[in-house]
Amino acid sequence: MSILVLADLHDGRLAGVTAHVVAAARAIGGTIDVLVAGEGAQPAAEQAATLDGVSRVRMADNAAYAHRLAESMGQLLEALADDYTHVLASTSTTGKNVLPRLAALKGVGQISDIISVESADTFKRPIYAGNAVAKVHSADALKVITVRPSAFDAVASSVGTDVVIEAVDYVADNTQSRFVSEALAQSDRPELGGASVIVSGGRGMGNGENFKLLGGVADKLGAAVGASRAAVDAGYVPNDMQVGQTGKIVAPELYIAVGISGAIQHLAGMKDSRVIVAINKDADAPIFQVADYGLVGDLFEVLPELENKL
Amino acid sequence: MKVLVAVKRVIDYNVKIRVKPDGSDVDLTHVKMAMNPFCEIAVEEAVRLKEKGIASEIVAVTVGPKAAQEQLRAAMALGADRAIHVHTDARVDSLGAAQLLARIVDEEQPGIVLLGKQAIDSDNNQTGQMLAALSGFSQGTFASALEVDEQGATVTREIDGGLQTLRLSLPAVITTDLRLNEPRYAKLPDIMKAKKKPLDVRTPEELDVSIASNISLLGVEPPAERPGGVTVGSVDELIDKLKNEAKVIA
Numbered sequence A: 001m002s003i004l005v006l007a008d009l010h011d012g013r014l015a016g017v018t019a020h021v022v023a024a025a026r027a028i029g030g031t032i033d034v035l036v037a038g039e040g041a042q043p044a045a046e047q048a049a050t051l052d053g054v055s056r057v058r059m060a061d062n063a064a065y066a067h068r069l070a071e072s073m074g075q076l077l078e079a080l081a082d083d084y085t086h087v088l089a090s091t092s093t094t095g096k097n098v099l100p101r102l103a104a105l106k107g108v109g110q111i112s113d114i115i116s117v118e119s120a121d122t123f124k125r126p127i128y129a130g131n132a133v134a135k136v137h138s139a140d141a142l143k144v145i146t147v148r149p150s151a152f153d154a155v156a157s158s159v160g161t162d163v164v165i166e167a168v169d170y171v172a173d174n175t176q177s178r179f180v181s182e183a184l185a186q187s188d189r190p191e192l193g194g195a196s197v198i199v200s201g202g203r204g205m206g207n208g209e210n211f212k213l214l215g216g217v218a219d220k221l222g223a224a225v226g227a228s229r230a231a232v233d234a235g236y237v238p239n240d241m242q243v244g245q246t247g248k249i250v251a252p253e254l255y256i257a258v259g260i261s262g263a264i265q266h267l268a269g270m271k272d273s274r275v276i277v278a279i280n281k282d283a284d285a286p287i288f289q290v291a292d293y294g295l296v297g298d299l300f301e302v303l304p305e306l307e308n309k310l
Numbered sequence B: 001m002k003v004l005v006a007v008k009r010v011i012d013y014n015v016k017i018r019v020k021p022d023g024s025d026v027d028l029t030h031v032k033m034a035m036n037p038f039c040e041i042a043v044e045e046a047v048r049l050k051e052k053g054i055a056s057e058i059v060a061v062t063v064g065p066k067a068a069q070e071q072l073r074a075a076m077a078l079g080a081d082r083a084i085h086v087h088t089d090a091r092v093d094s095l096g097a098a099q100l101l102a103r104i105v106d107e108e109q110p111g112i113v114l115l116g117k118q119a120i121d122s123d124n125n126q127t128g129q130m131l132a133a134l135s136g137f138s139q140g141t142f143a144s145a146l147e148v149d150e151q152g153a154t155v156t157r158e159i160d161g162g163l164q165t166l167r168l169s170l171p172a173v174i175t176t177d178l179r180l181n182e183p184r185y186a187k188l189p190d191i192m193k194a195k196k197k198p199l200d201v202r203t204p205e206e207l208d209v210s211i212a213s214n215i216s217l218l219g220v221e222p223p224a225e226r227p228g229g230v231t232v233g234s235v236d237e238l239i240d241k242l243k244n245e246a247k248v249i250a
């Protein structure tokens, strides 16, 4: 087996999720190469070289990959894929955007969002908003797979390894799409994907201003702040905070859901958290069915008290 | 320009499915079916492009069993002008759907193809990207805003860190995210009119696409159950439990 892992980048650095994808690659077994594509990719490539289990880093450092646009990345992966039996990426918006293109160009299927590796060709993945888990087998010569990062423990990283960083010369030629701008959320809090504690608010928060109440608790706990779709749709908070089937899938040590009813689409994004706390004034809210600790009460009373006592 | 919209028949989003006792698949007998919510957003966006005078014709297309014609009628009630049903009773995965859609795209030559970002049954999130690659169209996934002119499309995408805006050449494939628009409801007279709009039936054989997939379903299991929790009576009790029982806070 030879596996290519497409790295995710964040502000020019290697994103934390990549160490989780490498863990999935290790569970498959074989040699593992990591592809780092970007403009000014060297720092991320050096970080990738420290990940346990990685044999080689392939670095495509070129303006053509600056924003990892789908068309360019698809071409790059297509040019490299013949060396591999498996190509893996995280179920990030980059992985989701790019990997199906590779699969289509090679005429193979894609297995999305795996949560376990049963063998080199058999995997488990959630379907129907996580209400069922499918076991699927791929007979394709090239297996194209996205990996749910929270389902695999990150590999460790060791400094001073002799993993080589090899430049990839291939330059994609994309005249179809052009980067215009980006509006990225700025926050001093941890990222949702990597946080060990998450405090999320729903429609019950009432407005965006009230999210400060959550922020107070989050700061005490060193937590990230998340939200339900209803809170995002209502404009209380930006889209990158949405947890759920069609937002971010998280599995922290502690998830505190505040003013969230617990629709299946929301549960799909957080029910694998180790400990779940629900705070809701409606004792019949479905969120209590998945909560380890439920507190029935008005969040406008509970949150300030919680912040004070933590 | 012509706009093609792909719609998929899936379980209603409110339904919580069950796994069949023999673990072979999920049980869909007597389950309420509907148009995939992201496809509703795609249809709505097509209708808005027509209302703005950018789209001249909207063609809705689906791949699936006979019953999927209900979703095509629904799309026509919302404003699609005609529909194409690629009829098959076989399980079609995203690659198969994309290959069939690529044939329809060849025939129809649309300027924009709209799809949902994700079907809520398979949760695949693949078809639009595959179609863009196969048809050689530009790609704008997870769109939360779309502006189209004769020269191209400007699309704002929901990405992990926030929003990204791209300029795409035409023809383009766009997949919809939740906040692109809020779909309207069909009015009764439009539902009646939709029954008379043209609906063309095709088959994979006739389109010369093999939908046999190399990915097979070995079985399905229910997700891990969470052990039942407890109700706490106060904030103090909650903090005590989190510290001393769950040991998740210091």
Ligand SMILES: Cc1cc2nc3c(=O)[nH]c(=O)nc-3n(C[C@H](O)[C@H](O)[C@H](O)COP(=O)(O)OP(=O)(O)OC[C@H]3O[C@@H](n4cnc5c(N)ncnc54)[C@H](O)[C@@H]3O)c2cc1C
Residues within 6 Å of the ligand: A201, A202, A203, A204, A205, A227, A228, A229, A230, A231, A242, A243, A244, A245, A246, A247, A248, A258, A259, A260, A261, A262, A263, A264, A265, A266, A269, A279, A280, A281, A282, A285, A297, A298, A299, A300, B013, B037, B038, B120
């Ligand atoms: C295709 C599709 C995809 C979706 N994807 C997602 C997704 O990824 N993530 C997601 O979250 N949702 C998603 N949804 C939406 C989902 O179905 C629900 O509509 C949504 O999760 C509801 O959000 P909510 O719990 O905040 O709001 P509501 O259901 O309105 O619940 C608000 C809760 O707040 C409580 N409350 C109100 N005031 C107070 C107070 N003062 N104190 C305490 N509690 C209070 C109420 O009792 C209630 O339980 C999706 C839906 C569709 C159709």
Ligand SMILES: Nc1ncnc2c1ncn2[C@@H]1O[C@H](COP(=O)(O)O)[C@@H](O)[C@H]1O
Residues within 6 Å of the ligand: B006, B007, B008, B009, B036, B038, B039, B042, B061, B062, B063, B064, B092, B094, B097, B114, B115, B116, B117, B118, B119, B120, B122, B123, B124, B125, B126, B127, B128
């Ligand atoms: N069988 C199908 N018929 C029509 N459109 C489909 C079909 N399967 C997928 N699509 C389209 O592709 C989108 C994403 O589906 P998927 O990639 O399977 O999650 C859907 O929202 C539809 O727009």
